[in-house]
Amino acid sequence: MxxxxxxxxxxxxxxxxxxxxxxxxxxxxxxxxxxxxxxxxxxxxxxxxxxxxxxxxxxxxxxxxxxxxxxxxxxxxxxxxxxxxxxxxxxxxxxxxxxxxxxxxxxxxxxxxxxxxxxxxxxxxxxxxxxxxxxxxxxxxxxxxxxxxxxxxxxxxxxxxxxxxxxxxxxxxxxxxxxxxxxxxxxxxHSGTAETGHRLTDAYNVLGLSSACSETQLKKAYKKLMAQHHPDKLMSQGLPPELMDVAKQKTQDIQAAYELIRKHRA
Structure with a gap:
């Protein structure tokens, strides 16, 4: 914390x-x-x-x-x-x-x-x-x-x-x-300015994974991170209320990283 x-x-x-x-x-x-x-x-x-x-x-x-x-x-x-x-x-x-x-x-x-x-x-x-x-x-x-x-x-x-x-x-x-x-x-x-290849590599890093991970590992990591960063959970752990918007933004970027990877794998 x-x-x-x-x-x-x-x-x-x-x-x-x-x-x-x-x-x-x-x-x-x-x-x-x-x-x-x-x-x-x-x-x-x-x-x-x-x-x-x-x-x-x-x-x-x-x-x-x-x-x-x-x-x-x-x-x-x-x-x-x-x-x-x-x-x-x-x-x-x-x-x-x-x-x-x-x-x-x-x-x-x-x-x-x-x-x-x-x-x-x-x-x-x-x-x-x-x-x-x-x-x-x-x-x-x-x-x-x-x-x-x-x-x-x-x-x-x-x-x-x-x-x-x-x-x-x-x-x-x-x-x-x-x-x-x-x-x-x-x-x-946030800016929407980056090459797809670089963003994809960074997306894997955001989830703590390598591009060689399995679908099961991908889903598990995504669910774990989303659960860890749920605003209510963070609040209960002592995160100041004024940082809740930041916590919400964090979950949005985790989701964006996950969706980018899924789109690439489709």
Whole structure:
């Protein structure tokens, strides 16, 4: 559930329903892939058991690296700033902590920001929390994709982040590829501009399947996803009422992906 809420808020930084939806997508992906681990290891409540120093390290590195990723193309956009601001609100930072987070973001924008050294410190503190390391990387991925595109400069920095956190290249590339496919399908589904071949590949990824899946696997995955994203069910799990439209849009895109695949197979 944390993934869905955080993801939706990241998407909200775009100030558009497609962005809202894409954020929810990455949150759903986190819940599906790592949510169980995150919950078992204490979720964000575990921070109450950590020292103030550890909490400060988490905040500083999160926003500093966000700033570093945002500046990788030479210019920090308004969308990057909005995204960071929304995340501060979600974390419930005090006024002083927000100022510290803003300062960290500015530090990260500097050309001489010691990325590797900072991440080494971060990993030394949260080495036992693989869920937080993965979420940290996803936060940075969402920063890079805030404009729905990933530049070579952004990808290079994300690869450095993944390596510093001990996330292997294969896992990193899988995270990027799946996120990109889901974001691309969401964008094309709303705009109606995409080549059929690419949309079909992305549609399979939205359902978590390969093009070699059987009809039985296709129907099973579709029904499971539709059940998981029923607005009433999400509401009962704690999704804020203001995100219900996003949940409805999610089911519409799942249905669109399914129908595209069925049409192609007919």
């Amino acid at each position: 944390w993934g869905k809420i955080l993801g939706a808020l990241f998407g909200m930084a775009l100030l558009k329903i497609p962005g809202f939806f894409i954020g929810l997508l990455i949150g759903h992906w986190f819940d599906k892939s790592y949510g169980g681990i995150f919950a078992r290891q204490g979720g964000f409540s575990a921070f109450s058991r950590d020292s103030a120093e550890a909490q400060g390290i988490f905040r500083y590195n999160t926003f500093a690296v966000m700033g570093h990723v945002a500046k990788s193309n030479g210019v920090v956009t308004q969308s990057h700033i909005q995204q960071a601001t929304v995340f501060m609100e979600q974390l419930g930072l005090t006024a002083t902590q927000k100022q510290e987070a803003q300062a960290a973001f500015r530090d990260g924008k500097q050309a001489d920001f010691p990325l590797v050294e900072q991440l080494a410190e971060f990993k030394s503190v949260f080495r036992a929390r693989s869920d937080l390391l993965l979420m940290f990387l996803e936060i940075q991925i969402s920063t890079a994709y805030v404009d729905l595109d990933l530049s070579k400069a952004e990808q290079k920095i994300l690869a450095q982040v993944a390596s510093a956190l001990g996330i292997n290249q294969t896992q990193f590339e899988h995270m990027l590829n799946r996120y990109e496919a889901e974001a691309r399908f969401a964008k094309s589904n």
